[in-house]
Amino acid sequence: MSLQGKTAVVTGSNSGIGLGVARELARAGANLVLNSFTETDEDHALAKSLAAEFDVSAKYIKADMSIGQECRDLIKAAGACDILVNNAGIQHVAPIDEFPLEKWDAIIAINLNSVFHTTAAALPVMRAAGWGRVVNIASAHGLTASPFKSAYVAAKHGVVGMTKSVALETAQDPITCNAVCPGYVLTPLVEAQIPNTMAEYDMDRETVIREVMLARQPSKEFATVEQLGGTVAFLCSSAAAQITGTTLSVDGGWTAL
Numbered sequence: 709m710s711l712q713g714k715t716a717v718v719t720g721s722n723s724g725i726g727l728g729v730a731r732e733l734a735r736a737g738a739n740l741v742l743n744s745f746t747e748t749d750e751d752h753a754l755a756k757s758l759a760a761e762f763d764v765s766a767k768y769i770k771a772d773m774s775i776g777q778e779c780r781d782l783i784k785a786a787g788a789c790d791i792l793v794n795n796a797g798i799q800h801v802a803p804i805d806e807f808p809l810e811k812w813d814a815i816i817a818i819n820l821n822s823v824f825h826t827t828a829a830a831l832p833v834m835r836a837a838g839w840g841r842v843v844n845i846a847s848a849h850g851l852t853a854s855p856f857k858s859a860y861v862a863a864k865h866g867v868v869g870m871t872k873s874v875a876l877e878t879a880q881d882p883i884t885c886n887a888v889c890p891g892y893v894l895t896p897l898v899e900a901q902i903p904n905t906m907a908e909y910d911m912d913r914e915t916v917i918r919e920v921m922l923a924r925q926p927s928k929e930f931a932t933v934e935q936l937g938g939t940v941a942f943l944c945s946s947a948a949a950q951i952t953g954t955t956l957s958v959d960g961g962w963t964a965l
């Protein structure tokens with residue numbers, strides 16, 4: 709599993725799954741480039757504390773993944789990019805005929821277009837280095853659908869499709885490209901959905917979690933950010949060198965139903 713000496717760029721990594729992925733990659737020895745669209749003292753302190761905890765180098769680079777040029781500049785500013793984890797993502801829930809256009813545009817820009825831009829910028833760097841791993845954090849919603857999540861479902865299906873196409877384009881390079889499809893993970897993104905769902909169904913928090921969210925997951929458990937991080941670390945390992953163009957579901961059986 710050693711990723712010693714590799715540099716991992718993880719988009720949207722000051723929270724949730726991205727942070728869990730960054731931690732597990734650092735545990736395997738990778739140097740980190742953390743990212744989000746904010747730039748606070750805490751963002752830089754986070755990079756410092758991960759560097760100290762795992763004895764790797766780590767820096768934080770602000771870049772807004774809704775802006776194509778900033779996606780490409782992130783890869784340039786990283787200085788190296790052996791591992792690219794496209795994780796940044798947002799969600800909005802509304803019927804399609806009431807879906808605000810600016811929310812549609814933001815979801816498509818951050819969840820889908822950013823993957824195009826960062827990957828396009830990273831592949832030449834990986835080819836020059838003679839090694840590379842692209843891991844896209846898609847979703848169970850990249851393989852199935854839910855009502856009122858049209859933009860998110862469209863973007864995540866797009867990511868799954870792009871993953872396969874990039875895998876074929878890089879099949880004869882020492883580069884792999886895969887997607888990880890989480891079910892529900894209790895991160896700030898999911899926490900933000902709970903109050904609306906409570907109001908919509910007139911349910912308390914525990915009932916929303918049990919009857920709406922975990923009802924889709926046969927395991928009846930949330931996946932954890934550590935489990936997602938471990939899955940990404942595996943896809944970056946030498947054991948996974950021939951795994952490319954796949955989607956790896958971490959969803960407690962959701963997509964097996």
Ligand code: NAD
Pocket residue numbers: 719720721722723724725726743744745771772773774795796797798818819845846847848889890891892893894895896897898
């Ligand atoms: P989160 O809200 O905790 O993290 C999202 C991250 O993206 C944050 O670091 C945030 O700062 C960053 N981000 C948002 N907009 C950005 C922008 N414009 N530029 C740069 N960074 C930006 O959510 P999460 O649940 O950890 O989500 C991470 C990824 O996992 C997303 O792509 C999401 O779609 C996917 N996912 C999450 C779940 C889940 O249940 N939590 C399930 C399936 C897929």
